[in-house]
Amino acid sequence: MNPREEKVKIITEEFIENDEDANVGKRKKNSKVQRQLRKKQPPTTGPDKMVSEESHPGNQQEPAQDEPQTRLLSVTARRGPCSLPPIPSASRTGFAEFSMRERMREKLQAARSKAESALLQEIPTPRPRRLRSPPVKELETEFGTESGKEVGSTQQEDDFQSYSRVKFHVSARKIKSKPQVPPGFPSAEEAYNFFTFTFDPEPEEAGEKLKHQDGTDQEEEEGEEEPPAQEGANRMDEEELLHGKDAEDFLLGLDHTADEFLAVRRADYESAHVRLQREKEMLFIPSRLTVPTYKKLPENVQPRFLEDEGLYIGERPEVARTNQNIMENRLLMQEPVRWFGDDGRILALPNPIKPFPSRPPVLTQEQSIKAELETLYKKAVNYVHRSQHMIGSGDPSGNFQLDIDISGLIFTHHPCFSREHVLAAKLAQLYDQYLARHQRNKAKFLTDKLQALRNAVQTGLNPEKPHQSLDMIQKTINEYKSEIRQTRKLRDAEQERDRTLLKTIIKVWKEMKSLREFQRFTNTPLKLVLRKEKVDQKADEEAYEAEIQAEISELLEEHTEEYEQKMEEYRTSYQQWKAWKKAQRAKKKKKKQATEEHPEEETEEPYAEEDPVKPTPPEPTDRAVIEQQVRERAARSRRRPGEPTLLPELSLAGSVTPNDQCPRAEVWRREDVKRRSVHLKVLFNNKQVCRTASRQLGTDFRVHFGQIFNLQIFNWPESLTLQIYETVGHSSSILLAEVFLPIPETTVVTGRAPIEEVEFSSNQHATLDHEGVGSGVPFSFEADGSNQLILMTSGKVSHSVAWAIGENGIPLIPPLSQQNIGFRSALKRADAISSIGTSGVTDMKKLAKWAAESKLDPNDPNNAPLMQLISVATSGESYVPDFFRLEQLQQEFNFVSEEELNRSKRFRLLHLRSQHVPEFRNYKQIPVYDREIMEKVFQDYEKRLQDRNVIETKDHIDTHRAVVAKYLQQVRESVINRFLIAKQHFLLADLVVEEEVPNISILGLNLFKLAEQKRPLRPRRKGRKKVTAQNLSDGDIKLLVNIIRAYDLPVRKPTASKSQQPSRSSRTFREKHAASPDTRSPTHSADYPLGQVLVRPFVEVSFQRTICHTTTAEGPNPSWNEELELPFRAPNGDYSTASLQSVKDVVFINIFDEVLYDVLEDDRERGNGIHTRIERHWLGCVKIPFSTIYFQARIDGTFKIDTPPVLLGYSKEQNMIIERDFDSVRSLSEGSYITLFITIEPQLVPGESVREKFDSQEDEKLLQATEKFQAECALKFPKRQCLTTVIDISGKTVFITRYLKPLNPPQELLNVYPNNPQATAELVARYVSLIPFLPDTVSFAGLCDLWSTSDQFLDLLAGDEEEHAVLLCNYFLFLGKKAWLVMGNAIPEGPTAYVVTWEKSHYLIWNPCSGHFYGQFDTFCPLKNVGCLIGPDNIWFNIQQYDSPLRINFDITKPKLWKSFFSRSLPYPGLSSVQPEELIYQHTDKAVAAELQDSRIEKILKEKIMDWRPRHLTRWNRYCTSTLRHFLPLLESSQGEDVEDDHRAELLKQLGDYRFSGFPLHMPYSEMKPLIDAVYSTGVHNIDVPNVEFALAVYIHPYPKNVLSVWIYVASLIRNR
């Protein structure tokens, strides 16, 4: 609110207040109007009006008092007396003139009080006043019309004043109000005011008075309103003049309301009639009369009554007729057509109201509430699942049992069958058939039957027994005869079949024999023996002949019978024919006569009838013919007389050729068979309920299970299925076939059930690369490949299924009646048919017919399921959804389509983030709108997705490495993803800080602590509290590096060159003096022999591009004892455990020598100032990956400094005198050492590795033994590593010794030192160490340690300690050494694997990653404790008191010192190795290596060095570079030893006038980045001497299998003047 507004508001308040002063705004208005009128009227009228006015105050005072607003007392007080005497207008002027001063004073006072009151009143009731302000506006308009007259007439000062005030006010008001209110129309508020004011009656009254007073008044309109205002005008005038107005005048001078200009009108009145008329136009009252149908339908449409047409119409909800009519009328007023159906009624859904109430009826009678509240005890019953085919819930015993006995399985064909097996199977099958036939012996039975029948016929024909009528006898004889005929035919067929079967058996057996001979081995023990049964030739012949004779005679008889029959037929037909002929002839005669009479008719007749053909007489049968036929048949189907009866006997007596006598393919086949195993699964109602044990396939392709499963069921059995699975080797099992077993009859109970065989066959196709014939593939027995056979895997399962018998002998069978109930109730629930009241109807056709006949209304929802059922059943295609929809209404809630959702970038971003996709895992503030999301956000991600399959070769030597890198990347991703899922797991300790319960030892320790020194001389590190890495942020974590001391640093060597030595030494000498203030003891330096140059080392630690360094110490054994603090920043600010584990940064600890060079040009200035340049020379470095620190929590110990093999200007064989006593203690190991302590502050808890259970191929017993062994070991020495099983690269648990096996190193390496095994061993170790190291703590996020086999390792060319150690150990084993894998702890790696070898008299410990070896008693051996030793056939756990290699005995034969895994109680089972037979090495392409060397690495490194020196010019000394390049191969061949002197000499010779500092770096090649980092860490580029030159040479020595050894020689040269 601006001040201006405020003012206006105050003014209006005042106005209003005035109104209120004047009794709801009327009195003043009146007075004003009065005042105006008064001018025109003679003053004499005053008294009259006064009188009339007199009566009002009483009236008017009342509302004023009712006003809730508090008025300032002063105002009323002043007003009170003033209002009493009406002052004549004449005297007013005088009064005014008389008291000008007083008036001024009063004005002031009044103004003040007014202002106060205005302000006071503003607060409490702003509302009502607002409402009342509009009249003011109205008045103004009225005033405007009048003002003209007014100006002319008024003369008086006060009037003028008031007028001018009003005018001003009006003009001010006009701006605000005029445009809003059109003249002449009262606004709503005005109207409101008009009617609500209490003074309403007054103007009327006054008007009347006025009329009465001056009826002839010319002013018509105004006259009506103004006269009443005249009353009391004087008084009001005075009042205003004296107080109000003047005061208001002070306040801006526009106080005054235009009260006087109120227009009063008569209220309009409309007669009720008119109003009704008008209402009629607006309102519509729907009539109650029925609407004629034609109105409700579109034109020219006849109403249709669907119900009459037979369509179903639901019951409509009941609505009163009148209401319906009203609604219809109402609807007709709007759009009629839409709302009405075809029948002219309002469309309506069927009545949704249930006919009965769902609320339980309230009992009106209060008959015993107790009875209702009474609790009934019901025994808790087990809840039984309700399912479709459940057996009735009221079952007595509850459970039923089905016993399934699976005894075995025989393959009748299997892919592993050899040809012989195929034949054998065939033979076996035929033999089975034969046996079955033999058992039944149908032929014999039929022969007997035939005999019996013949006898019967004989007896029947016997005339001695004429007790039956001849007819009957004839009939029976005929029957017998026909039966004889039938039987004979059957017998013949059977006999023939028997004979052919026998023949095929023999044929197959012959084939088999020939096959065995051909392949020269036997696979099957099958052997067929044909037993001949001698027969009595004579009797046999007789019988044979008799049989034939009997048959012939019978046949003859038959034939004669037939003949006779035919003759009979012939005769009759012949008679007919004859008769016909006769008739014909007669006819012809007649015809001749007739033709004369009716020639036309007759001619047609003969054609109408067919001429019967003249029958031919049948031929009589010839006995000879029949005899021949019979004999032929007999010869074919029957055994010849005298021929011995052949009884085949199949036995398994044959011997199978042992493996070693078989050809290779057959051996393979047999091995393949051995690898296969079979198991069965039992599915009950399509649910797997049990499975048999997996059994190996026997050589005879029989599998014996012999398992009985007792199925306790409560679902009615619908189906019982056996699934046959075959497992090959270690792969997953394949479903071969499914066999459906019938549900046994209720009478079949256990014990009585026969073993049955069910055949199965599979459509599996298998082709095998050995003798096995495969399955589903054509093969042939013939050499030319003809006569192909295709056999599918098939076989038989022998089983029996029966109902079990309960304890008391009652079979556990669901009772039959219950089955029915169960089915019926199930049907009722599920079946549509129940809706029509019947159940169990199964004939759909009939049902459909019935439905059609009974004219079911297909539209009736009650019938809908039935109709659907019928339609499905009759149409033949039954659609049963085989899915279950989980969220069936999901579609309704999909507010946006799937594609649209996927297109949304925001959604995608959110989705990716919630999936923890690395790029988006920590994405913050995902924008609200799609348009704000940049496309490039996804670019990286998409690129990565694309690149997953594209192999990039830029950073890699060849595609092979690129593939490997890709592969590792993918493995890493998947493992990390797995880890992220498990990440959410928190321990209680992660969340809640809780003090541990003090136990005795802690209490004791605490007590002990009291006695402890406050400041011990040798303080020890104490454990700190661990912090879980969950609520950390940047800057919270620091890396503390405590650098304590170093040993045996190389020292500067006095240069051999005579020319340089004096200057150099003098310079350094001088420099030493210059720096003397901070050297610790100048005397110390004096201890050195003359000319001995000091080294001034300092340590620089760089981590995550933060660099800290210590102060400079002196001497080759400096002691810094300094703590450096480096901040740690997690990637993406994500301090979760998973993220921290994957930090790949490395802590570089570089040791430099600080060299001060005097740069003073002029010796004359030497007295005045010191000008030196500090140069630093790299001496070596130690690299410790952050992950190691993170997992170890702290790293404490002495480390070997990784020094370059050649360090120009420095030497190691120094200060013999001083270090003499140390040397005697220390072993002879070379190298420099540094003592460090590194930790993270605060201490972080590394994530617990998630122990997952992996499946395994190992024997279960072995696995149990490993667990037991590990538990035992952990109990004794919890800190010692004990490893028995590891996880291979495919995620399976493998017993560790399977990894160890002698493997051949590359032949080239063996050829180098053929006579020096020690050198060969070193070379091999070097080769292993050249394979790049890739810790799996980084790649696999500490989750699990994957062990790859040596060939995998060599293929991947990356691995961690275990892989290196395994490979090295295998090589050593190949070399004939006694070698073991050592699991233990080393620094800085932590838990790791080393190799120990036995070298005649001592043990050597090999570090597989560096290729170094240490004696057992080497103090600087990085291996600090030994957990267990692993050999190719056993594991030995260290149970000695100590675990330091210095203090233990490696003699594993002593069971007191080493606990072995395999012992007498658990002998070594002879585990096969997972390693390959031998390793095959490819030669590395030298050209590729050379290309990599020159164009890649060298170029990139040179560019990098130039990049690192942005402010300086980088010159390359070509000459030096080429010298270095020649030198590097030498280094490789000598493995960096003993070349320094030669090299130095050569360099000096060639670069005599240069000051040279540089060194070769050596490392295995994996990627570019480590090389670049290594060069960077040396800090060669940091030299900023103006005339410095650089030299860089790269040499790559290729080893087999793409193992590359990279040498980089970096040097800086400064020309000496």
Next chain:
Amino acid sequence: MAAGGPSVFLLMVNGQVESAQFPEFDNLYCKYCFVYGQDWAPTAGLEEGISQITSKSRDACQALVWNFPIDITFKSTNPFGWPQIVLSVYGPDVFGNDVVRGYGAVHVPFSPGRHKRTIPMFVPESTSKLQKFTSWFMGRRPEYTDPKVVAQGEGREGKARRPPPHRQVGAWDVGSV
């Protein structure tokens, strides 16, 4: 809504931690902090605060009145991760050790206007009786490593907590822009 930059919505929270009912304890102070999702960022105001120590009022209700103001503005692009206020109350135990008396969290109200929330407070329970005793004796009660865990879902499996006997009352004015 800021023009130019990515659009965000703002959530302004004014309020105070009014009072608490801890019938057993006296001389308590409270600490508040906010837990919010990835898409949220505070733009103005204080994310954390520690109140004065207050004593029980002498009247019947024995409220611990802090009237400790909260004033913070968040910006966000996503309602997911709506801020929660986490309150933790501390006070001296019998031996004068400062121990935690309650943790509690509640979402900042979702609708603008004046809201009043009563937060049940709880403390983690010792894992065993013996530990309970020693923690009482030593004045080192179990505490959350970070009070913010009470507003987070992770790691809630099987944490024993004392049932909430205490209540704390806070009043809020939430305005969202």
